Amino acid sequence: MSCDYVALANSGVQQLKPYQAGKPIEELERELGICNIIKLASNENPLGPSPKAIAAIQQELAELTRYPDSNGHQLKQAISRNFDLDPAQITLGNGSNDLLELITRTFLNSTNEAVYSEFAFVVYPLVVQAVGAKSVVAPAKEFGHNLQAISEAISDKTRLIFIANPNNPTGTVIAKDELCAFLDSIPADILVVLDEAYSEYAMDDAMPNGLALVKHYPNLIVTRTFSKAYGLAALRVGFAVSNPVITDLLNRVRQPFNVNSFAMAAAVACLNDTDYLAQTVALNAQGMQQLTKGIQQMGLGYIPSKANFITIDMGEDALPIYQKLLHEGVIVRPLGVYNLPNHLRVTIGTESENTRFLLALKKVIQC
Ligand SMILES: Cc1ncc(COP(=O)(O)O)c(C=O)c1O
Incomplete structure (x- = not known):
């Protein structure tokens, strides 16, 4: 006996597409067998917990x-x-x-x-x-x-x-x-x-x-x-x-x-x-400067941001760039689901994470 369980669900639920979270580090480790991965995909705090x-x-x-x-x-x-x-x-x-x-x-x-x-x-x-x-x-x-x-x-x-x-x-x-x-x-x-x-x-x-x-x-x-x-x-x-x-x-x-x-x-x-919060906000402001400078030097556009992330206009389909970045061990967020297929959203990380992201981005857009 079979049944169309989808038809039994509330009509709004039938059309729902599940939320896609930023890719977890462990998932990328499993998929590509690489380590030393950085995740700048979910706007988390790079300082680590208080x-x-x-x-x-x-x-x-x-x-x-x-x-x-x-x-x-x-x-x-x-x-x-x-x-x-x-x-x-x-x-x-x-x-x-x-x-x-x-x-x-x-x-x-x-x-x-x-x-x-x-x-x-x-x-x-x-x-x-x-x-x-x-x-x-x-x-x-x-x-x-x-x-x-x-x-x-x-x-x-x-x-x-x-x-x-x-x-x-x-x-x-x-x-x-x-x-x-x-x-x-x-x-x-x-x-x-x-x-x-x-x-x-x-x-x-x-x-x-x-x-x-x-x-x-x-x-x-x-x-x-x-x-x-x-x-x-x-x-x-x-x-x-x-x-x-x-x-x-x-x-x-x-x-x-x-x-x-x-x-x-x-x-x-x-x-x-309060020190932790102040440190967080200061680190973010420095990281934002570092990233915007690096993005400008690559000749890319971005949406000016007051948050802890920045959305970069790659000027072309950003999904292949996202995938190449994964192979460099860098997880960011593609924005096709937001109808922004040419953009990538990057969380502001620590200084070394930002440097790593900028180097990886430079590498993948050049090849
Ligand atoms: C605008 C906005 N609102 C709400 C949330 C939900 O965050 P949380 O459920 O972790 O509090 C997020 C998370 O990314 C967000 O970007």
């Missing part, structure tokens, strides 16, 4: 048999102290991807729509489609979000708008004035999700701090992550900040133990390790 985070995890090991605190009291306290928030505004997530999914499951269904920009983070279409809602894609301006186009894409079915600031995969940003004017114009029954996964790299006076804006905009939900500048990608922990009514709704949908004890302990430790 020693304080490691110590916090070691201390937590004795509690391995216990369920985590499902309300994440300690971490919410630490977040609220650090960012001047009320714990009732905070929802914890298994990475910020978990929160993006939670928000869509809470507010979207097959009768309504989400708007986001062309070249927006690839998880937005995935989570929207999974719940059977419709995605409306607004055209980008010079690879960045065009808030005017996003406004024009709103219909009476729009329930959510996703904006990443800085955006992945382009690294482009929206200034505070522009964002606030946009938020002022959005009706209160349309929720704006401001995804600030890379905000720590782009802290300057012209940039909005979404966490401070939540008290002015009851329809704003800001997501942050510990995966990037805080260096905890493996642990999966992030948080959303919103008005307490929305927070309550998100917590009704949230799995009770979605964030594990080690992740929460390490996240608290990272919030207390």
Whole structure:
């Protein structure tokens, strides 16, 4: 007896293409039998973890048999102290991807729509489609979000708008004035999700701090992550900040133990390790200079980025270049899935990783 199980799945799920993550180092080792590989493909922190985070995890090991605190009291306290928030505004997530999914499951269904920009983070279409809602894609301006186009894409079915600031995969940003004017114009029954996964790299006076804006905009939900500048990608922990009514709704949908004890302990430790964050941001700024200089010297174009990665225009199909780089032991990210087939996204690494990438790139584009 056979059955068409695909036909049994929810219609949005039938059309879903799974998320393609950056290639893991171990996978490339297995495939090519090479070692000494560097991965600059997933916008991870090249510094390695904060020693304080490691110590916090070691201390937590004795509690391995216990369920985590499902309300994440300690971490919410630490977040609220650090960012001047009320714990009732905070929802914890298994990475910020978990929160993006939670928000869509809470507010979207097959009768309504989400708007986001062309070249927006690839998880937005995935989570929207999974719940059977419709995605409306607004055209980008010079690879960045065009808030005017996003406004024009709103219909009476729009329930959510996703904006990443800085955006992945382009690294482009929206200034505070522009964002606030946009938020002022959005009706209160349309929720704006401001995804600030890379905000720590782009802290300057012209940039909005979404966490401070939540008290002015009851329809704003800001997501942050510990995966990037805080260096905890493996642990999966992030948080959303919103008005307490929305927070309550998100917590009704949230799995009770979605964030594990080690992740929460390490996240608290990272919030207390301001030196680590400062070092991370400084290393990124130096690496960004090193990479942009090297890219310019090769005569290649790139999208100016405020995040911890840079997207390079290879001027030709970038997939063969990506594959040749793999043979040099360098993993970066091809962007065909973002409809940017000529571009490669490269995470800013340590100085030696950046040098290695530039040498490998020079070699493969010359042969
Ligand atoms: C814009 C953006 N948002 C959210 C995420 C999700 O990160 P995490 O689930 O690790 O918090 C990423 C990860 O690459 C991202 O680039």
